[in-house]
Amino acid sequence: MRAPFASVIVPTRDRPDTLLRALGSLLAQHESRWEALVVDDGEGDGAAAAIGLGDPRIQAFRAVGRGQVDTRNAALVRTEGELVCWLDDDDWWDDAHHLAAVRETAAAGPGLYYRGGWIVTDDGASGTREVFDHETTAASLRENNTILTSSIAYPRSAHRRLGLLDRELGGYCDWDFMLRLCADGLEPRKVPGLGVCYAIHADNLSTDYDAPARRAHFERFAAKHALQVRIANHVLIHRMLSE
Numbered sequence: 001m002r003a004p005f006a007s008v009i010v011p012t013r014d015r016p017d018t019l020l021r022a023l024g025s026l027l028a029q030h031e032s033r034w035e036a037l038v039v040d041d042g043e044g045d046g047a048a049a050a051i052g053l054g055d056p057r058i059q060a061f062r063a064v065g066r067g068q069v070d071t072r073n074a075a076l077v078r079t080e081g082e083l084v085c086w087l088d089d090d091d092w093w094d095d096a097h098h099l100a101a102v103r104e105t106a107a108a109g110p111g112l113y114y115r116g117g118w119i120v121t122d123d124g125a126s127g128t129r130e131v132f133d134h135e136t137t138a139a140s141l142r143e144n145n146t147i148l149t150s151s152i153a154y155p156r157s158a159h160r161r162l163g164l165l166d167r168e169l170g171g172y173c174d175w176d177f178m179l180r181l182c183a184d185g186l187e188p189r190k191v192p193g194l195g196v197c198y199a200i201h202a203d204n205l206s207t208d209y210d211a212p213a214r215r216a217h218f219e220r221f222a223a224k225h226a227l228q229v230r231i232a233n234h235v236l237i238h239r240m241l242s243e
Contacts, residue, residue, distance in 0.1 A: 004057070006034040006099055007081030007156060011071040012046035012089035018199070019046045023053060025092035031099035037075040039063050046089065069167040076164055084156050086174070091150035094118070095195035102153050102191050111189035112181045113153040117196030133194060138182035142227055145175045147188070151196040154181055170217035179225055
């Protein structure tokens with residue numbers, strides 16, 4: 001069998017309803033050559049919900065109590081696709097052409113692919129949306145993280161050179177890995193259009209962005225890359241850049 005075009009990693013913890021929304025947006029994709037690796041870091045409801053969809057492209061397993069970085073890494077070591085794509089369990093792709101658009105952009109050359117979308121104040125289908133669509137370069141990424149996590153895509157081969165995500169950085173493992181990709185020569189390449197919904201709600205890890213544990217991870221991350229940046233989340237960064 002041909003390897004899938006995209007390996008979509010989906011960490012989840014005790015949010016089966018929003019997980020099903022995320023996976024529903026994946027099932028709706030016109031590009032069908034994908035695999036999804038759902039890793040449940042909670043009580044197992046997410047893995048059961050994913051398996052219950054009955055699609056053989058969706059693998060689901062548990063990695064109890066290890067935290068979000070180990071959960072993502074547990075998915076990454078099982079990927080087989082040409083590209084790795086990230087999709088968080090509370091976000092979704094609101095464009096059935098999203099993976100096709102990623103594929104078209106990737107055909108132009110290797111890179112760190114990302115796409116704009118919307119910040120959604122999560123209230124189901126009636127949530128308030130605000131466009132989040134910023135240009136990103138390797139240099140700008142050292143100042144602000146303007147890439148929505150659930151839009152990230154890159155060649156799977158990069159992990160052979162760079163290894164897995166840094167488990168010492170907690171919620172900053174994505175920003176860290178994007179900077180590592182840039183240092184490895186994979187420049188950010190924007191996928192045209194809008195397609196990614198980034199949900200804001202009380203359970204977001206990034207909502208309480210200045211909590212002591214998260215600040216400790218941030219300071220470790222900033223020191224690792226010698227960055228002069230202040231702690232923020234996507235909402236604050238968006239407000240600042242929009243002004």
